[in-house]
Amino acid sequence: xxxxxxxxxxxxxxSAAALVSDGRIIAxxxxxxxxxxxxxxxxxxxxINYCLEEAFIExxxxxxxxxxxxxLLTLDRALRSIVAGADxxxxxxxxxxxxxxxxxxxxxxxxRDALKADVPVLFAKHHTSxxxxxxxxxxFDEAAVLTIDGVGEWATTSIHRGSGNNLEAVEEIRYxxxxxxxxxAFTYFTGFKVNSGEYKLxxxxxxxxxxxxxLILDHLIQLDDDGSFRLNMDYLGFVDxxxxxxxxxxxxxxxxxRTPEARIGRREMDLAASIQQVTEMAMLxxxxxxxxxxxxxxxxxxxxxxxxxxxxxxxxxxGVFDDIWIQPAAGDAGGALxxxxxxxxxxxxxxxxxxxxxRDRQSGSYLGPRYATGEVTAFLDxxxxxxxxxxxxxxxxxxxxxxxxxxxxxxxxHGRMEFGPRALGGRTIIGDPRNVETQTVMNLKIxxxxxxxxxxxxxLKERVSDFFDLDSDSPYMLLVAPVKKERCxxxxxxxxxxxxxxxxxxxxxxxxxITHVDYSARVQSVxxxxxxxxxxxxxxxxxxxxIAVVVNTSFNVRGEPIVCTPEDSYRCxxxxxxDALILEDCILLKEEQPEVPExxxxxxxxxxx
Amino acid sequence: xxxxxxxxxQNDKKLAKFWSDLLLPAAKQLKRRGAELLDTATxxxxxxxxxxxVPELSELSPAALADHLQARLEAEGLSELAEIVPNMMxxxxxLRPSAQTDEEVxxxxxxxx
Numbered sequence: 001x002x003x004x005x006x007x008x009x010x011x012x013x014x015s016a017a018a019l020v021s022d023g024r025i026i027a028x029x030x031x032x033x034x035x036x037x038x039x040x041x042x043x044x045x046x047x048i049n050y051c052l053e054e055a056f057i058e059x060x061x062x063x064x065x066x067x068x069x070x071x072l073l074t075l076d077r078a079l080r081s082i083v084a085g086a087d088x089x090x091x092x093x094x095x096x097x098x099x100x101x102x103x104x105x106x107x108x109x110x111x112r113d114a115l116k117a118d119v120p121v122l123f124a125k126h127h128t129s130x131x132x133x134x135x136x137x138x139x140f141d142e143a144a145v146l147t148i149d150g151v152g153e154w155a156t157t158s159i160h161r162g163s164g165n166n167l168e169a170v171e172e173i174r175y176x177x178x179x180x181x182x183x184x185a186f187t188y189f190t191g192f193k194v195n196s197g198e199y200k201l202x203x204x205x206x207x208x209x210x211x212x213x214x215l216i217l218d219h220l221i222q223l224d225d226d227g228s229f230r231l232n233m234d235y236l237g238f239v240d241x242x243x244x245x246x247x248x249x250x251x252x253x254x255x256x257x258r259t260p261e262a263r264i265g266r267r268e269m270d271l272a273a274s275i276q277q278v279t280e281m282a283m284l285x286x287x288x289x290x291x292x293x294x295x296x297x298x299x300x301x302x303x304x305x306x307x308x309x310x311x312x313x314x315x316x317x318x319g320v321f322d323d324i325w326i327q328p329a330a331g332d333a334g335g336a337l338x339x340x341x342x343x344x345x346x347x348x349x350x351x352x353x354x355x356x357x358x359r360d361r362q363s364g365s366y367l368g369p370r371y372a373t374g375e376v377t378a379f380l381d382x383x384x385x386x387x388x389x390x391x392x393x394x395x396x397x398x399x400x401x402x403x404x405x406x407x408x409x410x411x412x413x414h415g416r417m418e419f420g421p422r423a424l425g426g427r428t429i430i431g432d433p434r435n436v437e438t439q440t441v442m443n444l445k446i447x448x449x450x451x452x453x454x455x456x457x458x459x460l461k462e463r464v465s466d467f468f469d470l471d472s473d474s475p476y477m478l479l480v481a482p483v484k485k486e487r488c489x490x491x492x493x494x495x496x497x498x499x500x501x502x503x504x505x506x507x508x509x510x511x512x513x514i515t516h517v518d519y520s521a522r523v524q525s526v527x528x529x530x531x532x533x534x535x536x537x538x539x540x541x542x543x544x545x546x547i548a549v550v551v552n553t554s555f556n557v558r559g560e561p562i563v564c565t566p567e568d569s570y571r572c573x574x575x576x577x578x579d580a581l582i583l584e585d586c587i588l589l590k591e592e593q594p595e596v597p598e599x600x601x602x603x604x605x606x607x608x609x
Numbered sequence: 610x611x612x613x614x615x616x617x618x619q620n621d622k623k624l625a626k627f628w629s630d631l632l633l634p635a636a637k638q639l640k641r642r643g644a645e646l647l648d649t650a651t652x653x654x655x656x657x658x659x660x661x662x663v664p665e666l667s668e669l670s671p672a673a674l675a676d677h678l679q680a681r682l683e684a685e686g687l688s689e690l691a692e693i694v695p696n697m698m699x700x701x702x703x704l705r706p707s708a709q710t711d712e713e714v715x716x717x718x719x720x721x722x
Contacts, residue, residue: 072674072678072681082632090625101697122666122667154660155659171658173656174657230651
């Protein structure tokens with residue numbers, strides 16, 4: 001008999017649902033994509049409905065619903081933390097009380113109410129959910145699993161050992177010692193938003209000089225030889241205040257935090273470089289410990305810190321493990337998937353499905369909704385939007401490549417939506433990486449965001465080594481690798497300057513739009529199996545230009561969740577300066593679309609991230 | 610003031626009262642006797658074994674949650690906190706309706722606690 005398990009993550013940030021049948025992943029999606037509210041933490045009712053629809057089942061056919069976090073451990077940890085910080089006053093208690101007490105004890109009932117079905121509700125441990133999300137979909141039969149995040153229950157870092165369909169906890173590091181929270185403290189201090197701005201800090205790091213590393217190691221974090229670490233809470237505010245840092249932290253780094261949206265200066269760049277280097281040191285220690293304590297030769301990574309793709313690339317090159325697989329939804333959304341997989345394998349005894357040869361069980365992370373041609377054309381016809389239906393996907397890919405080679409920017413909504421924070425060709429904006437202007441145009445006229453952040457390349461899997469020093473697949477854009485030396489152009493970064501725009505504009509390789517100032521790139525390798533149409537577009541682009549790479553950025557504007565539906569896609573297309581839009585097998589050109597009235601008010605619709 | 614705002618203010622008052630009547634006195638008592646609430650030492654290995662009393666997958670009704678939490682705090686020598694768990698669950702029940710509304714919880718507060 002088939003077992004159906006629904007996993008849910010919610011009430012923290014990035015709520016999501018995932019459905020697993022007989023140990024096989026059927027669907028997974030973040031709520032924000034449906035609600036259009038970035039990092040939506042609410043109960044993911046739309047994502048749940050979508051998962052049930054994709055599986056063609058009703059809620060009462062579920063064998064279990066598994067919540068990704070154990071309320072007992074969370075309440076225990078939060079209560080003790082609040083009492084430990086009691087000298088700081090009642091502020092934290094009053095602010096967090098409604099969410100903590102008003103939600104945590106009642107999750108079973110809330111889920112049953114939402115499903116309108118009396119199904120068993122189980123609670124998995126937060127880090128076990130992360131670990132399960134990393135191990136079960138991986139291509140490995142046996143692996144060490146390292147999970148690192150900010151905080152959930154007590155654990156902030158954990159090591160598991162996975163074998164077959166079994167997952168065993170080995171050891172953990174507990175709150176308040178948290179690498180994720182330390183990184184978030186610097187995210188806050190440099191003026192970015194905690195829980196969403198961490199990747200901006202990572203993107204800023206190559207502009208900086210890591211001059212604060214010793215200061216951080218002397219005062220904020222002690223790294224031990226056994227891979228463990230401890231934070232010095234004298235400098236951090238998250239136990240006894242509702243701030244990440246305190247006055248002592250300010251004194252250490254020469255003044256108060258940067259005001260959000262204020263100009264980024266040399267201090268912020270150097271802090272970014274410094275905390276990045278410290279994070280890499282800490283992660284290397286943890287990875288070595290995972291190798292020793294499990295004896296495994298392969299590693300799986302998850303937890304929010306595993307989204308630090310710069311560090312991941314360095315871990316791979318360090319060679320502690322033979323191979324590394326990283327869960328693309330490494331943050332809390334992925335916990336929904338892990339919770340469902342954990343119950344499927346450990347409670348219902350499902351065997352792991354066979355991994356396709358040389359590949360993983362995550363299906364390219366294309367686990368969200370797909371819109372059929374009929375749905376797309378119905379939407380376009382209803383609004384009388386001009387489009388061409390091109391049933392021959394080779395011809396459509398060729399047309400897209402022609403536009404790209406001519407310097408046009410193309411929005412692409414094709415196939416199932418990605419699960420996880422990265423756009424991988426399902427909901428993507430693509431451009432020509434050879435064009436010096438592409439980065440600036442895409443940043444300022446399409447994404448409406450700071451322009452220091454680099455774009456990522458999507459490269460044909462077979463051509464990765466022509467462009468990057470990378471010996472491994474990187475299908476989920478979670479590894480940063482150096483651009484091949486022979487492609488790089490001489491460029492000296494002025495480490496005294498704080499003019500980011502000036503630094504960005506200097507071409508650094510023959511694919512400047514995706515080459516960061518340190519000659520690195522966040523690589524997505526594309527194969528013909530997981531997303532054949534995206535593969536075709538890049539192949540056609542290569543035929544025209546000799547370059548098997550396109551620029552890939554997520555299909556959204558700053559602060560907006562990545563698009564989900566044809567309607568979301570069309571709206572974003574028309575509000576920005578994209579030139580063409582591909583909706584499944586239909587193509588729309590901007591010049592042919594009806595004019596929309598000038599109205600910038602939508603830009604305030606999305607809270608800045 | 611909207612009904613949502615009124616509710617939030619009432620909740621704040623309830624939480625503040627709980628703080629001053631129960632939580633703060635418990636915190637003071639725990640501090641006086643040097644009870645360890647968090648491991649904040651700045652040196653030494655921080656590796657621990659995962660708690661063996663919590664299964665990887667468990668069912669948790671509100672009553673079971675309260676019982677387990679109380680037992681856990683008691684076992685760790687934090688009887689001052691264990692004693693207030695029943696009151697805390699009563700307060701949780703009162704706060705519950707507001708948490709069921711569609712309002713977003715401040716993610717910054719959430720990451721902390």
